[in-house]
């Protein structure tokens with residue numbers, strides 16, 4: 353991606369110097385709700401994107417739209433979908449949308465062929481080709497784990513065709529906990545790694561093989577499925593080619609759950625649901641690609657984010673899912689947003705010179721209300737908040753549960769905005785604190801796909817506006833290198849604090 357950071361510079365200064373009306377003042381406009389709230393009719397049901405309780409207004413929009421023009425936004429967006437090599441530092445495209453059928457024709461065809469292969473294996477397993485399969489231990493980390501973990505947790509509350517345990521941490525406690533719930537005779541192992549070299553994943557995979565062997569499985573490799581962009585490495589490691597499900601190098605790790613990395617989702621839910629998941633995402637792809645900026649919910653969300661980071665000094669943004677099924681969404685978004693846009697350099701290699709991605713954090717409502725909301729309402733930081741909620745309840749208990757859950761969600765947004773004068777400062781709520789609300793009609797594979805794709809593109813828009821490449825992640829390498837040096841004893845020697853910690857733990861003696 354060719355950065356054009358200088359082109360946007362003047363605009364960012366303008367944005368920072370604009371008048372800053374309060375939310376109360378903005379709501380004096382009777383058209384405010386209609387102007388900043390859009391409901392999309394999507395394959396899984398509607399999603400209402402209400403950005404009216406943010407400080408977006410016509411003046412800020414005009415400046416942001418100018419920056420978008422200066423940053424060649426429309427061509428950058430086209431380049432994403434056309435499969436151009438927009439990940440310039442790694443010399444490749446970012447073709448996750450092709451996995452959902454939207455993108456360059458040859459890439460879409462390739463994705464369809466690879467999906468057919470995944471589907472065939474999923475259906476063969478469902479049909480008993482590998483004997484009785486009750487559970488799958490899915491081993492992967494980062495983008496090879498967070499998406500499957502989120503989708504499976506969100507969508508299998510009513511049961512799964514195969515019970516999936518996602519294991520990422522190299523801490524053996526994680527794998528042991530999963531193995532304790534499985535019988536080696538009826539368990540498959542998925543090894544999910546784009547590179548098929550990640551230490552955590554390969555060590556966990558080796559231990560899982562050992563567990564199968566000790567559990568009496570004669571051919572442990574025969575129980576392994578590999579999900580990877582490096583199929584040769586998986587075969588070399590010992591997985592039979594028929595159980596290696598490749599995906600293209602042009603699909604980034606944190607954008608890979610639509611590819612064969614989604615195998616555990618398809619195995620748990622069935623292929624039809626996985627296809628619906630892809631369709632929901634594709635509907636957002638088309639909205640993002642085809643809708644003019646002014647009505648584009650993805651662009652609107654990103655512009656809202658940029659107001660807070662670039663003009664109002666906000667260093668974090670919080671996401672609260674008022675739905676237990678979405679409780680893993682904040683951690684999924686942390687990787688998506690912080691690994692993509694947590695950078696201090698533009699795509700053309702210059703210092704960014706301004707704030708990059710905010711720190712994404714969050715939790716689940718109503719639990720978070722009783723833990724961290726004090727700071728949101730009365731702390732010295734202003735933290736833009738996203739609320740996510742679902743109209744149709746996921747539980748079958750007394751409807752009071754869901755009614756009160758939603759009431760709390762909406763009450764928090766109202767309270768943050770309105771505030772309340774108190775008899776003294778400790779009882780005073782300043783208000784004017786921004787929030788956006790995403791209200792889904794239902795939560796199903798298609799809705800979840802749409803929500804995730806919405807956030808992917810929101811992240812992309814911010815990157816384009818700031819002139820960054822959201823698709824590389826060199827910042828994760830240094831710590832890995834040092835850990836390897838410690839493991840192999842080839843290190844140059846470390847600082848006294850690190851040396852003392854290593855000595856105390858008995859490492860590297």
Ligand code: F6P
Nearest residue numbers: 494495496545546547550605828
């Ligand atoms: O270290 C970060 C990272 O490279 C992520 O970008 C990626 O999702 C994760 O590690 C796992 O990588 P892999 O899928 O190659 O095992």
